[in-house]
Amino acid sequence: MADHDADLIARSPSLAEKLDDGPTSAGELVDHFALHGLEKRAAALENIDHELRDEIGSSPHSLRRHVRLIALRRKMGGVHEALRKARR
Numbered sequence: 001m002a003d004h005d006a007d008l009i010a011r012s013p014s015l016a017e018k019l020d021d022g023p024t025s026a027g028e029l030v031d032h033f034a035l036h037g038l039e040k041r042a043a044a045l046e047n048i049d050h051e052l053r054d055e056i057g058s059s060p061h062s063l064r065r066h067v068r069l070i071a072l073r074r075k076m077g078g079v080h081e082a083l084r085k086a087r088r
Contacts, residue, residue: 048073
């Protein structure tokens with residue numbers, strides 16, 4: 001994945017809000033994530049892991065974002081594992 005795409009999944013909710021005037025749910029992101037092949041899913045998970053390793057700011061926005069990223073990573077990880085077991 002290119003550098004400018006590195007945090008695409010993490011930025012998607014805020015981008016979608018600006019474009020559609022409504023939030024993108026984590027479920028919609030996970031559904032979209034499930035459509036990608038093994039390599040793209042693994043790369044996306046690595047990018048989220050990289051963001052989660054970054055230092056957390058002390059602002060409420062930063063803390064909420066970090067919690068949302070953790071929840072999204074868990075859901076995506078579960079989908080990824082299920083698809084791997086199904087050999088997809």
